[in-house]
Every structure is written in structure tokens, then in C-alpha cells.
Amino acid sequence: MRIEQGSTHEAVRRHNLSVVLRQLHLAGPLSRSELAMRTDLNRSTIKALVAQLGSLGLVRESDADHRGTRGRPSPMVAVRSGRLVVLAVEIAVDFVTVATVGLGGRIHAEQRIDLAHGAAVRPAVLVRQVRDVAAELVRPSQVIMGVGVAIVGLVRGEDGFVHIAPNLGWADVPLGQLVADELRVPTAVAGGSRAVIGPDVPVLVANEADLGVLAEHARGAAQGFDNVLYLSGEVGIGGGVVVGGRRLTGANGYAGELGHLPVNPDGRACGCGGRGCWETEAGKRTFLRLAGHEQSERPEQPTDPVAHVVAAAKAGDPQAVRAAEEVGRWLGIGLAGLVNVFDPDRVVLGGMYGRAFDVFEAAVVEVLKTRALTPPTVELVPAALGPESSLIGAAELAFEPLLADPDGVLTASLSARDGAASARVESSPAPRTKGKRDG
Template identity: 45%
Template sequence: MDDRRLATGGDVSSLAGATQDEVRRSNLSLVLTLLHRRGAQSRSQIVATTGLNRSTVGDLVSELVDGGVVRESAGVSGGVGRPSLRVEPVAEAATVLALDMRVERTVAAVVGLGGRVFSRREQRHAGESQDELLDQVCEIARHVLAEGPGLASWVGTGIGVPGVVRTDDGLVRFAPNLGWVDVPLGDRVAQSFRSSFGGERQVAVRNDSDLGVLAEQIRGAAADADNVIYLSGDVGVGGGFLIDGQPLVGAGGYGGEVGHMRVNPAGGVCRCGAIGCWETEIGQDAILRKSGAATLNETLDRASGGDAQAQQALAEVAQWLGLGLANLVNIANPQTIVLGGHLGAVYAAQPTVVDRFVDGALPAPREQARVVCAALGAEGALIGASEVAFSGLLADPIGVLARAEKAS
């Protein structure tokens, strides 16, 4: 993964003709992004990774130190000459609120610069109505914020939702597994935060799979790839795409709903109302229906113990999984396909079956694609939400910190 390309929005040439202030802001972004994603680095490592000269790196690091977001310490000598100073992010200097709204519960965390988790809570959804659920989300947010370093360091909020999200304003257009249609989640949460904490708080709402692919590329199983497909498996099935390191979300932010690809005209009715969606063939409900088990773990245990019905259920789901993946390989030409949730468990149990059907893709793109299980487990969307919330700070470190201090 090219840190310079990521820090400049994917196009280093975009700095051509930029003002000195714009170049400086971009270079500050480049250095802080590197430290946030890779942890402590020596000044020499920063020079080598970014391609900036030693003097420029020294000036940038000094400015970030003055801003309080990084600290320096004596380096360890590895050879001849004076050791290069060690630079690391200050986790408590900038924090974000990350929320992962799952079908049955919400997970919330306060995450510091560099990825350190200061506080984390889970809460099962107790009410049925939309208003009750939104109240619970804001309540758990207030709890984890109270357990964090303080509001002065709070620079953003990211929320993951299992549904179709308009990214401009956080409107959840359709989340069938939550029973939501046109819910202004971003506005509702921002309004609640204004009432509770004052000031304007930036709230970014994204599809949970879009967050999952971001997290797996930055901190997980796809860290060496710029072309990635991530499939989330829970009650439903979602997809997130990175193409040349950039999210593929479509004109309105609604792209990636691969769980609703129509694959079986003779299949069952999906929660979205259509017939034969991929989700109806590879979702958890399909596994339980075919296996006769009460839970996914029971299915896996029975299959490993030799139960023929459970083994057949996993094999059938693995076939449909591989068939759909072959189509995605042909469409997107990914380097890495990351399978999250129960889909990772299916692949781990039936890798030969899945791979055999993926091999039905065209030879050229198939040769470049590898299928792996998610490295971050169920935390992918939560980690991705924190990364989206940090994006403003990483793009303009000094400006965002100044605004956050004023808001607090």
C-alpha cells in the first residue's frame, strides 16, 4: 500500500500547481497518516517511506509535536552515527467515537490516534421502534465518551450501519434487517450530540461493509493490496470494494450491495422483497435452514463431528459463495477477497469447494485473486468507523485540532 498516494487522495500529481500552504498541509497529512497507521517510526524511516527530504521531515515533525499529536524520543542506535529520533502518535491527543450498529446490538468505542482503544461497550437492542434504537445509540455513545480521555480531544464520529447509506448526510435509505427506510441517522445523532455536548460534531455514517474493507486494508488481512473486496456475513450479506486504493461506492454512496445480486430465479424471498438474492443462498439463515441447527456454531460443530446434514449444508452454501465470488473476480479484478463473519467460517470449513467454484472465473483475473478470512473478526466495521472518523484530522491535522479545541 502506497502511503503517499493514500495521503494525497490517490493522486500525487494533484499537488502540481498547489500553493505552499497546500503542499505543507499535504505533507503534514502524509507524515501523520503514516504514524497513525504504522505506529512509531524513526525520522529516517519517515524519510525513506515518504520520499521527503530530511530537513522537510524535521520541520513537519516539529510542527506536529507543537500541535501535540506526536512525541519524539531518543532512538536506538543500529550502527555508525547518532541514532535517528523516534516519532510516535500521541493517542490521547486526538480521539474519535466509533459506532457499529449491528442487527441485534450496537458496539461503541473511543479510539485514539494510532488505533488505541480507550473505552468500549456493547449493548443489545432493547426496543423495537426506530426512536428507541436511536436513543440507545446515543446513550451508549455518552457512556464510552465519559470513559475516554475527554471531549477536548474528540475530533470526529463514525457510524457503521448494515444498510444502504447516502454518504453526503448519513441518511439510511434502506436497512431491511433493521426495518429502516429513509432514517436521517447522521442528522439525528449530530442533533443529540449538540444537545448533550454543545458545538458542531462531525458525524460520518457509512455502510458497514464499506468500513470493513477499509479496516482490513489498513490494519488487517489486505494490508498489502489496493484492490480489495470485503464481504460481511451476519444476518445479511454486504460488500465493500477498494479499487486502486479508493472506495468504490457509486454516485450516491449506495454501491456494494452484492448480497442483493439476483442469483437464483427459483430461490427464496429476500428481506428486500426480491426473489433469489445471493443473501438468501449464503446468509446465516440459509445455513441454519439447510442444517437444521439452531446456531452457526452448532452447524460447524456437527459438521466437524461427521454429521452428514450439516456437512451438506455447508457444502451447498460454499458452492453458492464460490459462484458469486467468481462473478466478482471477473467484474472487479481484486488482489484480495476478504470474507468476514460467518462467510469466513464457511470458507474455513469448505475451502476446496469455494475455491473450485471461484476457479470458474476467467483465468487472468483469477490468477491475481486470493481468498482469505478476515483478520479483524467482528471488529472490522468498528475499526473502519474509527478510520473514517479520523479522516478529517489526517487530511488537515493542525486545522482540525484547532476547530476541535474551539468546539470543546
């Protein structure tokens, strides 16, 4: 059978564009020589690909790199992070964060909305708050290429449908559609009104811990490791897994809901309706309760009670030490089972576990020594990105379509914008001038 060489070459070109852009997005500025070494492509191919990415407005070249090279110095290449951006949203139990993020992971603007502790917020109300904040953050010169949303709940990957978010009191919420619809409604801003995103912009939603492992694998403590277990503890426990270099999502995107592993048949009731779930034994509420700092609205409540208990444990306070040991023990029991199942190279602890790593580590390691079946070679480390892990992961999720097919996504996006601009001009009763496209 005759093979169409043209389509084959086009597929290779698009793949190579993706490879080069992804390298620059994750590694930062690189010389053409470094790009050639990292991608196994020759210098002439790299030159052509960089020129194509430059024509798309995705990268720029600067002065040649003179760092100990022989022969002709190689120009430096870096992403353009200012104009083409994504919107990243993190929906936690006590707060919502919205940010605009450029290529290379640069956060341009960020705003947090604090939620009343223990007060249920209706999805539609919260999404409208997100829209209003996003409209303030996005500059007129910026083009939103995608929206990524991290949420503390069980999320269907294909459409962002939240099956259940126990700690928010949500069930069966079409969050992806809600966010997309709301962000496409024109909102009043300085100088007029505009929609945050156009009709063609993808809105992607995933569990916050799944996106935490995505961020740590791309930019944090799990860089360079192909088999990773990530655990984040706050009000609940979330987890994410990387196997063979790929994030484990499951058939519908529900994989990694680790907080509801049943670990104690005689344990406390959980918000999911079960009993003795992992998060009831090793979650934030239990840690504070055991330390005598149950969360409340009392004026004397510390701003960060976890930090207060950690400081007390380090100072030798008996109750705080016992709380750290007990929660660390249950944390280790759950981790031992997961280590036996996934055999990770590295375990990354985020959220409360990252902040309190110093007081939990000894108890966790002790349990792993006695309960994990594999040799004790797995590394246990705190998250490198701290509280920003899930937000950065949401941005990475939103960038994925552009990184996978820079040429195709940008061509489609610009065509849609031109079509929308033409429709607006044609529907105008008596236009005097055409609107200038933000190019």
C-alpha cells in the same frame, strides 16, 4: 500569470503534515529516518513536520532509535492516542457497539448493547441508547474529533441518510442527523452533565461492509493490496470494494450492496422485496436452516449457532457438511461474478464467512475454478480483524478529516471550543471564575 508562492508552500506543508501523521497512525511508532524513507522527504523536513505535529498535540518523540543505524541515531515518533479520540458505532441486526478510539487505532473503551432477535428497534430509541453509552465511555479529559457509524443498510454518503436497512426494518432514516442532534444534547453523567460532541464535530455514516473493507485495507488482511473485494456474511451479506487503492463508493455512496445481487430466479423471498438474492442463498439464516439450527428464542439454542455448525461440519456430521457445501457453492457463484467484474488481488471474507472459512473454502475455490474467467491467481483469505472490522472501519472513517488536514481541523476545532466557552461565560449572570479549557 503570476503564481502566489506562499499559498503553494502552505498547501504543500499541510499535505506533508497529513502524509506523516497518516504513516504514524497506520504503521505505529517510526523513527525520523523511517519516516523519511517512507515519505521521500528529507530529514530536515521530517524534523520540522514532526515538531509541528507535536505542537498540535498529535505526536510525541522519545529516545533515539539505535537499531543498526550509522551516524547520529534517529529519534522515535509516535502518535498521542489518549486525548484526541473519535467515537465509533456499529449498528448490526442483533447488537450495537460503541467505542472510543484513539489515534493509531487504539480502542480505549467499548460497550455492546444486545438487541432482541427479530424485534424492530425504532431509530430514535436506538440513537438515544447510543448517546447514553457514549456519555459513559467518554472521559472528561478526552476530546471527540469525529463520529463514525457503521450500519447494515444502504447509506447516502454525503449526509448519512439510510435509504433502506431491510434487516432492521428501517427505511428513509436521516441517521447522520439523528446521531449528530442526539450527541449534542447534554446528558447526565457522574459529576454533572455534558454533551458528547460539540457543534463542529463531523458525524459520518457508511455501510458496515464498506467500512469493513476500509479497516481490512488499512490494518488487516488487505494491507498492501490495491484491488480488494471484501465480503461479510451475517444475517445478510455486505460487501466492500477497493479499486486502485481507493474504496469504491459510487455516485451517492450506495456501491457495494452485494447481498441483494439476484443469483437465483427460483430462490426464496428476500427482506428487500426481491427473490433469490444472494443473501437468501448464502446468508447466515440459510446456513443454519440447512444444518437444522434455525435461529429461535429457544433456551437450548447455542450461544453461537454458527460455531456449533462449523464444529459439527469439521467433525463430519453429514447435515452440517452438506450445509457448508451448499452455502459455499452459492457463495462461490456470487464471488465468481464479482471476480470477473473487479479482478481483485485478494478476496477477504469477514463476519460468518471468516469464522466458518475452513468449512466454506473448498466449495468456494472449486466454483471459482470453473466460473471465474481470470486465471486462478486471486487469494481467498479470512478477515484479520474478525468481528471488529466494521467498528474499526467506523473509527477510520471518523479520523479521515483529521488525517487529511491535521492543522486545519484542529485549529477550527479549538476555535469553535473557545467560542463556545466564551459564549457560556458571557451568558452566565455572575461568573466568579472562568472555566479552564481542557488543553
